[in-house]
Amino acid sequence: MSQQCEFCKKIVGSRKYLLKHQKQTKKCLKIQEELRATENKERKLIELERMLSEEKVRNNMLQENYDDLKEKYQQEIERNRDLREKYNDERKAHKYCIEKYYEEKERHNKLEEKYERVLSEDKERNNELQKELLKAAQRPITNNTTNNTNNINTVIQKLSPLTDDCYIDNLPYLTIRHVEKGGAGFAEYALEYPLKDKLVCVDPARKKIKYKNDKGEIMVDPGMHCTRVKFFKSVKKRSDLIFNDYIQDEEDRLAVMECMEIANKVRTQVSDAAQGGSNKLTQTFDRIVCSKTMVSNL
Numbered sequence: 001m002s003q004q005c006e007f008c009k010k011i012v013g014s015r016k017y018l019l020k021h022q023k024q025t026k027k028c029l030k031i032q033e034e035l036r037a038t039e040n041k042e043r044k045l046i047e048l049e050r051m052l053s054e055e056k057v058r059n060n061m062l063q064e065n066y067d068d069l070k071e072k073y074q075q076e077i078e079r080n081r082d083l084r085e086k087y088n089d090e091r092k093a094h095k096y097c098i099e100k101y102y103e104e105k106e107r108h109n110k111l112e113e114k115y116e117r118v119l120s121e122d123k124e125r126n127n128e129l130q131k132e133l134l135k136a137a138q139r140p141i142t143n144n145t146t147n148n149t150n151n152i153n154t155v156i157q158k159l160s161p162l163t164d165d166c167y168i169d170n171l172p173y174l175t176i177r178h179v180e181k182g183g184a185g186f187a188e189y190a191l192e193y194p195l196k197d198k199l200v201c202v203d204p205a206r207k208k209i210k211y212k213n214d215k216g217e218i219m220v221d222p223g224m225h226c227t228r229v230k231f232f233k234s235v236k237k238r239s240d241l242i243f244n245d246y247i248q249d250e251e252d253r254l255a256v257m258e259c260m261e262i263a264n265k266v267r268t269q270v271s272d273a274a275q276g277g278s279n280k281l282t283q284t285f286d287r288i289v290c291s292k293t294m295v296s297n298l
């Protein structure tokens with residue numbers, strides 16, 4: 001049975017001869033060698049194509065990676081720019097705060113200077129008054145002692161009685177104008193309203209006062225202690241209310257702060273005075289009340 005060689009296509013007589021032909025015939029061996037070389041080249045080509053496609057995949061991955069990074073960097077740059085702007089804004093705000101602080105500080109210093117000046121002027125005035133009072137107290141009562149005593153008695157007889165109602169009925173006339181001035185303001189109110197024409201000071205150095213009670217009897221109040229305590233008991237609650245109302249209604253913050261400071265001081269001293277205590281406020285009050293109701297001044 002004849003067979004065909006798969007390489008050179010030659011037809012031979014048997015299977016056995018075909019094998020011998022494929023091993024020995026030069027022409028067929030050459031064709032076989034060429035076929036093998038072609039197959040090798042094809043394999044190499046396939047391998048190259050595979051490598052190329054792998055490279056392409058890697059390139060794509062790199063490209064994607066690059067794109068991601070690029071986007072990330074751009075975001076980073078954007079964020080940095082924002083941060084820088086924010087930082088600049090904050091620096092400006094900080095600078096503004098510092099400027100404000102110095103302005104505020106300067107205003108505070110000016111207020112303090114003003115306060116010191118007023119305080120020292122007040123002190124000077126107090127000293128002068130004190131000297132005057134002392135002079136008045138030491139003034140010799142010589143040849144007209146009797147006249148003077150008569151004079152005092154006449155004045156006392158003309159006084160209106162000082163009753164508990166006097167303190168209460170006049171409270172509506174007490175205003176912020178009085179309470180904010182402390183001792184001087186309370187004295188002003190007292191002399192204008194509850195104590196007006198109701199007492200005389202007969203000895204300013206000892207703050208000794210005389211008044212008529214509701215039965216028309218002449219009362220002596222040495223050191224004007226009783227009168228003062230009664231007076232401050234009567235004004236305590238109302239002066240608190242006056243400060244509170246003022247603070248609630250006033251819109252100027254600085255004025256409110258100043259008023260609160262004064263209110264605190266006045267409250268403490270008035271409350272002390274109502275319990276019989278003596279302090280700066282009562283001393284001013286006593287001094288003014290005595291000096292304005294001295295018999296020689298009437």
Ligand SMILES: [Zn+2]
Nearest residue numbers: 005007008028
């Ligand atoms: Zn062959």
